[in-house]
Structure formats: C-alpha cells, structure tokens
Amino acid sequence: MNPLETYNNALTRRQFFRKSGTGLGMAAMASLIGERGLAAGESMGNMTIPQFAPKAKRAIYISLIGAPSQFETFDYKPDLEKRYQENLKDFLAKEGQRLTGMTSGQASFPLAPSRYKFSQHGKSGTWVSELLPWHGKMVDDICVVKSMHTDAINHEPANQLLCTGSMIAGKASIGSWLSYGLGSMNEDLPSFVVLHAKHSSPFANVQAISSRLWGSGYLPGKYSGVALRSLGDPVLFLKDNPGVPREMRRKMLDGLGKLNQKSYDAVGDPEIQTRMQQYEMAFRMQSSVPELADLSGESEHTYELYGAESKTRGSFANSALMARRLLERGVRFVQIFHRGWDQHANLPRDIESQCKDVDQACYGLIQDLKQRGMLEDTLVIWGGEFGRTVYSQGVLTETNYGRDHHPRCFSMWMAGGGIKGGQVYGETDELSFNITENPVHVRDLHATILHALGMDHERLTYKFQGLDQRLTGVEPAKVVMDLFA
Template sequence: MNTVHPIRERELLMTRRQLFGKSALGLGTAAMAGLIQTELGAAAEPLRGLPHHTAKAKRVIYLFMSGGPSHIDLWDYKPKLGDLYGKQLPDEVRDGQRVTGMTANQKSGFPLAPSRYKFTKQDNQADGLWCSELLPHTATVAKELCVVHSTFTEAINHDPAITYIQSGSQTPGRPSLGAWLSYGLGSANENLPHYVVMHARTRFPEQSLFNRLWGPGFLSSDHQGILMRSQGDPVLFLSKPDGVSSADRRAQLDALASINQQQAQEFGDPEILSRIRQHEMAFRMQTSVPELVDFSDETKDTLELYGDDVNTPGTFAACCLTARRLAERNVRNIQIFHRGWDAHGNLAGEHSSQCKDIDQATAALIKDLKQRGMLEETLIVWGGEFGRTPYCQGNLTRENYGRDHHPRCFTTWMAGGGVKPGITYGKTDDYGYNIADADGQPLSPRPAKDQWTPGTMHIHDLNAT
C-alpha cells in the first residue's frame, strides 16, 4: 500500500483520516464490528505460560563491557593452558569454526596463550568461584554472583554482535531491550525517564556506539533511552535558555502542547503524542536531573566505597553511583556502557587498565544496593558482546599477547533481582573454546539458539531472563 507523508497530505487539503471521518459511510464498519467482537472473545481466554514464581526484579542495571572482555583472563580459569604455551590449538577443538580475517591467515597459526594472571578461588556458597587477580574487589562479592560460563552468540564482529545482544537481532532497526522494558513496564517516576543510558570514560574508546543500541525501533519514540552525558549538561537541551523563566517555559510548553493536540486529532500520528510527553518529561527533568547528579548528600563512607574516581564526572565509578541513585528514584532500566575491551594486542596493558576502571565500583554498586535493601529488587547484569580466543593474535610472549573475537562461549554474570546467588552455571572445555558437558567434553552437537541445551545460555535466553 502506498503511503503519503503527513505534510504532503496536509498540502492535499484532506487526509485519508479526514476523508473517512467526514464520510457518512465508513468502509467495512459492519465487518470490523464483527472482528472486534471476535478479538474480545479471544482475549478472554486464560493466559498460558506465566512464570512459575513471582518476579522480584523491579529494575535492571546493565553493565555492558563493549569490545568483548576475555573470559579466560577474568573468570574462566584454565590451568591446563599453562602447559600448552605456544602450541597450536588442535583442529578438532576449533572444529571448522569461522574466525575473523585478523587471525585466519596469520603465519603463526593459532598458538595457545595461557592467562598471565593468577586466579584465586572465592567462597560463593557452592563449589567456589575462580576470580582473576585483575578483579580483587569484585571477588569480595562472589557470594552475590550467578556466573554463567556458557553464554554464546552467533555474531563474530562488534557491531552485529552488540546490536544482536541489545536488540535480539543482528539487523539494525528493532527496538532495544531497554525500549521493550519501557514499553512493557512503563515508568514508576514521572520526573525521570523510563530508560537511562550512560557512557563511562575509558582510555581505549575504540568501538563506536550508535544510539540505535538504546533506540525504540518501531515503538514510539518516548521509549528511546535517554543518554546522560559526562560533561556539560547531563542531558542535551535540558537547560532553560538564558532569560527564560520557569513560568515562561511552562507557558510555552502549554501553547505548544495545545497545537500538537490539534495536530494529533487531525492526523492521528502517535508520534505527535509522544512528542508532547517528551516535552513534559524534559520540563520536569530540569529540576530532577540536577538533583540526581549532585553527590553532595552522599556520605563519606559511600563515596569511599566507590573509590576516588567517583567524584570525577563520567568515570565508571560516577556512573555506578548515578545508577544507584536512579534505582532509588525508581527508574526501571539503567545501562552503563564501558568501551575498550577489544584486546587484539597488548591485552595485559589494556585489560589491567579496564579492570581498574570497573572493579571497585562494580563491587561497590552491589554492596551499596544490598545495604539499602534494594539488591533483591534490582537485577545487575555484567557482560560483553562475545568472549576472546584462547589462542594469540599477533606477537605472543609469556607476559603479553592479544586475543581475537570468540562468540562460541564467554562469561556473563548476574546479581540480585531474584537470581540465585553464589553459583556458577555451565562450563567450558580445557581450552575455554567450547561449551562443555559436566565431564568437560565439548557438547555435540554444538548448542544452537533455536534448541536449548541444558547448561548453556544463548544471548536470547539471557535477555529473556
């Protein structure tokens, strides 16, 4: 069916809506009435497939490590790799997996690179959790974590992989996970957005992050994530223009809303109503946002918990404290992106810096929420778009190496929100290359997104959780 832009319809003096509205006979009125009655009858059927337990999470804080952190150097302890330094990854382990062009033809082949970092086993109320020395603070909250070693995806390059995990599709244009949560749950605070996004500063901001990653797709635009900036105004165009009082601004918005309401009635475009709601939200945020980002009411103990970086706007620590303050104010969906995990070379230098950014603040966020009685109602999710290979990309030494992208298995974790704490789920083989069974043997056939296999977690299942 051909469509006409609303402005062009206006130029033609009469829109389709106006034509039908002014006609004495509506097309298909009798048939439509019958269809409506049928749909009403269908809606009366009892709902099936409801959760078998009462949901506890009221809000989500997603800590997204953009670039793909190395599970082998952070969470998935592989001591046997130490004896295989420099040896080739066996063909039967790779089993024909597609690799990126960056390592497919490297002259060194696929030399194995054991982690240079020490791991210690932390008490986690179950069999213990191995944690890298890069994450000493996060290790102290092991009892709160549900660590999934068997997350997997199909995408092997950054943008498709991030788009996939953020929207459920590698093709851009679908609503983001946060937009769906906004659409399904609505808002619990009329003075702040449903969905807030922050970009934490990093020394290695390689990957671009496009606003479609927190976009509404085909949903109305008021489900778009609101990006809070680290410099200047926290939200663009939020401050009142010089010389304009709050009363003047209120009068302007009322006049604009009246015009928009007339346009909405005439054209029936839902985006006009979304625009009205966005203007009203922006007006209320002129008061709520400055108070939100002002940490002067935080105690000294709280600020010390998050670390020295917390007083520097835009740091991961400042973003985590802001996330807790948003959660206190009943914002349902909060996401922090931290770029720079794409360690194709110099993993030792880059990952150590990245972990210093996030480690203390991540643990502080969990502890802070717990001591305030909020952790059980707040789901924290940590992870990236894929893991990294056990073999080296580029030059290999005992002290430094690079790792390529690895979608076949990687580690994510969750805390709070009704998730069972202190456990690990799934495991990988001795190489950290394939998802394995309880005996450590690679699963055969390999896990697939369309057929759930016990002990595995496709990113669709992660998002559904």
C-alpha cells in the same frame, strides 16, 4: 475527508462492540490504578503491567564494549600452562572455526595461557582472576554464567544482537522493550537512561557505538533510552534561556501542546503524541536532573564503597553511583556502556587498567543496593558481546599477547532480582573453545531478563510490518530457570 478519518468512521458492528468493550475496560482500570498508572503506559494493550509476579522491578545492564576475555576473568584453565605456544592451526581447521580477518592469515595460532593467577572465593568457591579482587569478595552475591554464546563474530552485529535481539539495525533495544512493557515508575525522569563511562587506558582499542543500541526502533520514540552526558550539563539546554522565566516556558508549552493536539486529531500520527510527551518530560527534567546530578548529599562511606573515582564525573565508579541514584528515583532501566575491552594486542597492559576501572565500583554497587534493601528487586547484568580466543593474535611472548574474537563461549554474571548468588552456571572445554554444559544463548539471556521483570518473552509483542515483533525474535529462546533462587 481525511483518509484516516474515513477509515475510522467505517466501523462494522463487530468492531463497534469490541471498541466499546475495550473502552469500558479501560475506564474500570483507570478507576483502580489512577491517572499516573495509565500515563506510564498509555494502553493496556502495551502490556503496562507485569504478566506474572516479577522477581525484579528494575535493572542495570553493565555493557563492557569490546568483549572482556573469559581467560583473564572467570574461566580458569590451569592446564593450559602445559601447552604454552602449541600451534592450534590443525585444531581450528578441524573445528571449522570461523576466523576474523585479523587472524585468518596467521601462519601459526600459538596457545596463550592467561598470565594471571586465579583463586577460589566465598562459600561457593568460585574461581576469580587476581585482576578482579573486589569481585572475589562478592561471589556469593553473583551468579557467573560461563556458557554464554552468540551468533556474531564482529563487534557491531554482536552488540546489536546483545542489545536489541537482532544483528539487523532498526530493532528495539532491551531497555525500550522494558519501558514499553512495564511503563514508568516516575513522572520526572525517563524510564530508560543510558550512561557512558570513560575508560582508563589511553591505549585501549575503543569500539564505536551508536544510539541504535539504546534506540526504540519500531516502538514509539518515547521508549528510547535517554543518554546523560558526563561533561557539562547532563542534558543539553537544561537551563531556561536568560529572560525566559519558568511561567513563560509553561505557557509556551501549553500553547504548543494545543497546536500539536490539533495536528494529531487531523492525521493521527502517534509520533506527534511522542513529541508532546518529550516536551513535557524535558520541562520536568529541568527540575529533576540537577537534583539527581548533585552528589553532595552522598556520604563519605558511599564514596569509599565505590572507590575514589566515584567523585570524578564520567568515571565508571561515578556512573555506577549515578545508576543507583537513578533507580532510587524510579528509573526502570539503566545501561552503563564502558568501552575499551577489545584487546587484540598488549592485552595485559590494557585489561589490567580496564578491570581496575570496574572492579571495586561493581562491588560497591552490589553492596550499596544490598544495604538499601534494593538488590532483591533490582537485576544487575555484567558482560561483553562475545568471548576471546585461546590462541594469541600476533606474536606471543611471556609478557605480551592478544586475543581475537570468539563467539562460541564467554562469561557474564548476574545478581539480584531473584538470581541465585554463589553459583557458577555452565562449563566449557579445556580450551574454553566450546561449551560442554548448559549453553545459554543471547536470546536465552533476554528471555531470562524479561522473566525476572515479570514479562513473558513470547507474549511481549508489538505489531510492525504485519508481524508480532518480539525481543527474542522468531528463533527458539528459553528462560534459564536454574539461575533463579
């Protein structure tokens, strides 16, 4: 007899009643929420409904890979002008600051003030750099968090920590956790979609990223993010082969499904079910994706809102517009990756073009969501994996400088989904080197995102290798309730 079958047949009396009770509960739940609700999440043990009333039911995460400098965006430090080129070598030694290999051998660490002007905006009077004029127009819609901090000082582990909650590969991404915890709101598109936006600067230092950042790790494969391509068909093999009508494709899938079901009945591998579901999703996406990618029905007003680049496939503006369309169609989580923010040298040249890439499009996205009544239940997160140093990497001149990695403090913003707009949370010291008020660790950010979507980060778990795995891991994490209205 098959070992799995032997094990399943060896039920104790206690196990029999527990399984029976669960089955009756599932039957009752099915009668209340219907087949589509159960299809979304497969099992009530998978937390397929919010654990408490959510403030948001979907989210967009704008991941700025490479880490934008807080000095040139939201963390205004006007007094640094007086300390231009001051050597911080002794200060760094006193702080015991860990340095990357790119600056550890420098003889001098010259203090580099931002060369960009800041001004206050909105009713909140939030300070914003001149590089982000459109952000200045929406500061009362967003909450700027200046006191983020992380454990990693290099890109790969920092991005893994930000996207999966761990610097160790193989963990489930935040989008996969949300898909697992909340299920899908549609049958024709994945619940977690990834978009890769082009960067504008031809000189940008572009960090390599991989599917680990949107993979499902130890969670079932169906919860992985699905990346839509910016060139060609959004999904490979979107069209049926010539001479293969849809009716034939349907029959082929039905036959394949029966064979896969026999394999599942024999060995009980849940990944067989995942593959069956992926085949069915791919079949439905052949109809849903072309409609999604057809932007001809969008008004000129919408294009003007996001900016001229919104008509160019693969641009950040186009990706932001696509994100809104995906949410409208029931996608639970959209992650936009925008690379090119790693500015160790020639920072002014590169950050100007990078900010221009995202500035108006982010404004357009927030305003578009507001106009459609979607912002109140859509959480938007914006930011990179760590901050940048107050000192210049390499030679410092009046017009040119670079900044190294700095994990102790950096800035992000959040909007919608119950977040209180028009506030600045947290503060840093005069060098934006250490946090002085309200620190927010990456794990706290994860706990807060889950809370906004109705999930308790300590209760959203998955059994793997004998442990109840969590997005926030075993280290302390807290929900930052002050961010909510």
